[in-house]
Amino acid sequence: MNPTVQPSNAIQKKVCMVGAFAVGKTSLVKRFVESIFDERYHTTIGVKIDRKYLTVKGRDVNLVLWDLAGDDELAQLRMSHLRGASGYILVADGSRPATLDKAIELQSRVESTLGSVPFVLALNKSDLVHEWRIGADAAAALERSGWTIFSTSAKVGSGVEHLFETLAAKMLESTEKQVSDAT
C-alpha cells in the first residue's frame, strides 16, 4: 500500500481483471495498487490501468493490472484488451449468484482468447457473509475443477494481498514451466 519504488529488474506481467457489472472490481484493488488514472477511464475507453508491486519467491514482480469495465448488456467486454495477459482475476459478488455464473461464462470466453493461463476467482464482499447467496458446494465444485478461489472484502481488505501473491506465484511457475518445456 505504501508507494513502492519500482525495481528496475522486476518481472513485468500483464494481468486482467474481469467480472460482471458492479461486483466491486475497482474498489477491491483500490487500496492495494498504485494508479495515476481516473475512474472515468472505465466508461470512456473501457479499461483503467493500475500497478501492483510484489516480491514472490525472492523475485520482484510488477503486475500491470488492466481493470476492464464490467461486462453486461450495456458494455461489452473488449476482448482486444485481454491480449497478452499472463493471468487474470475473475471477480464475483458473493451476494449475487448471477455474478458467479457470469464469472464462469467469462472464464471460458477469456480462456478461448488467451489460452490456458493462470487465474484466480475473487468472491467479493466477504464482510457481508450473512448476505451470501452462493452455496459452499458451488464454490467447492469449482475448486475441485482446479479453480483457486478467494473470499475477499474491499471494505476490510482481507484476502486481497494474498490473492495477488497467489496469482503472481502461479504466473511465475507457468513461465518457468514454459521455459523448461522449451529446453
Next chain:
Amino acid sequence: MTSELAKLRELLLGPEQAAIEALRERFDDPKLFAEAVGSVLAEAIRLRASGDPRFKQLLERIVEDVIRNSVRRNPAILTDALFPIISGAVRKSVAAALRGMMESIDQLVEQGFSRRAFKWRIEAFRTGRPFGEIVLLRSTLYRVEQVFLIHRNTGLLLSQRAADSAVHRDADLIAAMMTAIQDFVTDSFGKQEGDDLESFRVGECAVWIESSPNAVLAGVVRGVAPARLRRVFQGALERICSEQAREIEEFDGDTACFRESERHLDSCLLGRLSAAEAPGRVRWPWVLAACVSVLGVILWSVPVLRERSRWSQYLNRLKEEPGIVLTETGRDGGNYYVSGLRDPLAADPAALLRESGIDGEQVRFQWEPYVSLQPGLAAVRRMEVSKTAIEKQAVRFPVNSAKISVAQAETITGLVSHIRDLLESARVVARPVLVEVIGHADFSGGETHNNRLAVQRAGAVFAALIGEGLPASQIRARGAGSSEPLRSGDSELDKEFNRSVSFRVLFPK
C-alpha cells in the same frame, strides 16, 4: 528334434521375433516408414535447430532455393500468397509518405509569407539549398522528451529513455494505457488489419507512435517536429526489431535484455532549439562584412551630417536675427547661397557665419537693403538719433565761472529729454550706455586753475541732470581743462565756445 528346437525358440523368442518382424516391415514399407518419421519430424527439426546453427543455415538455403524455384516456375502462386501483405504494406507506406508531405506543405503555407520566410528565401538563395529544406531546418522547434519501447502484445514497457535522463516513474502505466487507447481506437475506427493509431496531440505535446508486428515505439514530442522525425523513429524501431527479434517474440516479463536497445531509443531523442539559441550559426565573414560597411557609412556620413546640421542651425539663426529676411536658400554645386533683405543695422551675416564654424568661401550672399520696423532695430535707430542730438549740445559758461546761467536752463531741459530717450531705447535692446559730461575751459588762466574750473563746470551740469531725475549710474562727469578745446582758435568767439560743457554717448562693451 529340430521341430522341438524350433518350438522352444518360438516359445522363448516368439514375441521378440514378432516385434523384429513388425519393425522390419515398418522400415521396408515406405508408407509405414514415412509415417513413423513424420510423427517425430517436427520435434526432431525443432531440437536440431535449437542446438545447431549450421542446421538453420542449411534449412535457410533449402527454403530460399525452394522459393526461387517456385517463383521461376510460376510467379503467380507466390504473388497471390503475398498480395494481402504487400498491398497493405504499400498502402500504409504511401499513406505515411502522403501525410508527411501534407504536414510539410501545411507548415510551408503557414510560414511562407512571414518576415522570417523572407529571411529564409535569402538564405536559400545564398546557400543554394531548396527553400523547403531551409524552412524545415529553421522553422521547426521541437524536442523529443521521452521514448517508450512497448511490447505490442502485452502493452508492457520494454524500455524507456528520456531527454533529461529523468525517466518517467509511471511509464509502465502510461505504456499500458497507450496500448489500451490504441486498441480502443483501432477497434472503433480501424477499417483494416494493421491500421494503427499513429499519433495524438495534447496542447503543444504530441505522442508519435510507430508500430511493428511485435513492438511499438512511442515518442513524446514537444513542439512542432518535422515529418522526417517519423523516419528516425521508424529506423530505430526496425533496428531494435531486427536485433532483438527473438527477445521480443519470447518476452515473458523480463526486461533486462532490452538495455541493449537503449542506444537506439537514445537516437530518437532529437530536438532543435530556436535559431537564436542554436550554437554555431554565426557566420563570421558575413558579420565582418556587415561591420565594415556599417563603419564606412558612419565615417562617410558623420562629417556630412555635421555640416548639414551646422548649416541648418546657421539658417535658423539668420531667420531669428532682427532686420534679416531670407527669401531663398539652397545648395548650388558644392556651395551654399543665401538671398534676402537686410537692414543695415542688422547683425552681419558673414560674422555669424564665422561663429557657426562654416567655411565663408562656401557661401554666397545676396542682400537687398531695407528698413526694418522690428522693435529692436527701431530702438537702435532712435538711440542713434538721440546720440547725435545729445552730442550736438553744449552748455556755455561766463568767464571764470562754473555757474549755469538762466539762459542755459533751456539747453538742460532739452538734454534731459534726449538722454531719457536714449536710456529708454538702450533698455529696449538691453545695451549698456553711458553719457559722458565733459567740462572745458579756455586757454586764458593757468592750467591748474583751468582744470579745476572744468571739473566744477562738469559737476554743475551733472548735478543739474541728476536733479532732473536721471540715473547717476549712467552719467559720468570729468574735467578736460583746456586740453580738449572745442575750438582751437584764439578769438573771443572761440574762447566763448571753449568755456563750456560738452557731451559724448558711450556704449561700453
